[in-house]
Amino acid sequence: MAETSIKSMDAIVSLCKRRGFIYPASEIYGGINGFWDYGPLGAQLKKNLRDAWWQDMIMNPCWGRPGPDGEPVRCVPVETRIIQHPKVWEASGHVGGFNDPMQTCRQCKKLVRADHVDEMLREAEWFGPLVSLFESGDHLDIDRLRQWIKKYGAKQAKGMALVREQKKVLELLLALAEDLRNRGEEMTLHQFLQRIATPPESAQLCDMCPNCGGDLTAPRAFNLMFKTFVGATTEQTDDNAAYLRPETAQGIFIQFKNVLDTTRVKLPFGIGNTGISFRNEVTPRNYTFRSREFEQAELEFFCHPDESQDWYKFWRDFRMEWWQSIGLRGDNLVLREHDPDELSHYSTGTSDVEYRFPFTAPGFGELEGIAHRGCFDLSQHQEHSGAKLDYFDTERQARLQAQGLPKDEINKQCRYIPHCIEPAAGLDRGALALLCEAYTRDESRPSPEIMRFHPRMAPIKAAVFPLVNKDGMPEVAAKLHAELFKRFGHLGFIETDPKQSIGKRYARMDEAGCPYCFTIDSETLTDQTVTVRDRDTGAQERIAIDRVTSYLEERLDG
């Protein structure tokens, strides 16, 4: 089969637009950075992905396979809000952390974290001698400064204003010293460094770039959460400020107690939640991969600490298998266990399911993270909210009672904050991976572009065509279409189209990724059989028209 092995992202983007999978958001207004919309086929593709997750994680977890304890895996869903109490994000660590102010050097264009600048400066070879000049009081000694420029600055700190425009900057330095003296103040190291880093024409003093000695922009805080204000008044104060969630998981943790109290669940069990989250990404790029609005499918699986490692491995392996089951087979999908130094402080194990996208190749991009989060989240919320979020394990209690342990020892062992395993998938990333994986060019075919979706994911499930638009074929096709629509319409589109050449109609279905086309021809009229055309091979077989439904049932898996 003549397929090009390296897929072109441009070709995929182009097809997605052309066939109605993905459009730029707000396109007629010029688009909006970091947002994408789904067209009809994309919306259905993503729904199929979300439904598969819901089915295989919540309604029939792990396809009915037992967990490491030998019992069926139990999960329940919740649906929690995009806007939560602002304190949720303090407890989770999203407020306060993760928004590191950055500075850019106007000379060498490096981007550095503001809180790293001092340390990076100290590490620079040319910086020490400069500081010692200052500390020895020789920083206004023009000759000493010139020596420093000659020895270090000219080679290693070329961006520094002092190096680039010696004369003017030295004048300004002396003027600054004079000014301070008149006010009875002494120059600080900070002022000194700023003065020699800042170009003469600049109105404001700038920090020094640790890379080239140039002038840095003022620190810019990156606002990673979207802020909003609750209440219909126009007032926008800290009192009514709220945030759009940066992840769905916290909604689960803060309803953990309610689920326990109202649904007769017992540990171990999981709570799942899908929905939109928002992050003000620093650099939203790579098509939909890093969008500012994205959908997650997260499960928090709660268990006893002693059993948590088994469950972690169980979920890690199942999630990998699940992505494979919906069509991401082959070398493009990997399960990557994090190195110990890569782990969050509370995690004793994290893996990523990663996909080799055309834009990450030869590297990989994360589809899902499976993290052992310990008891971090529930403990945080217990501490911040004051609510008791522990669990009394009655099954364990019964076992220990049978062993004859003393009562207070039993109570001690049976009351604990559960540990939690978090498989957290990105549905938009998943959909993008499905699109990339499905995209195939086969130059040997008259219509080379084919979307080879797994039948369960395909947004169009089947098409019914009359071979030609006459001789009673359209009527038979319409009847079969109506039957299939009634039976399978909830799973995706069922198409029919009597116009134009059959080849063109097949080609359209190939581009849209429809796995099966049923064609009514003259034989159908005499012997009640139809041809089934397979998208991936183009091969045809003849089956009885009354077997079409069962043919699809066997293949659509749902």
Add this chain to the structure above:
RNA sequence: GCGGGCGUAGCUCAAUGGUAGAGCGUCAGCCUUCCAAGCUGAAUGUUGACGGUUCGAGUCCGUUCGCCCGCUCCA
């Protein structure tokens, strides 16, 4: 945020500063008994947006928005 590249029909792309085009796709009609076939016809653009230079701007200049690449970040 900075630097570089790009922006013309649904898609891929043309158009010396001088009347905005082609191919494919889409739609309609004819034809057609299995793979974007054939014939005929049709629709589709404030050339991303705003401003400027010019007798005249898709083309030159400025600003802005979006996309791609790099720096950097990614709970």
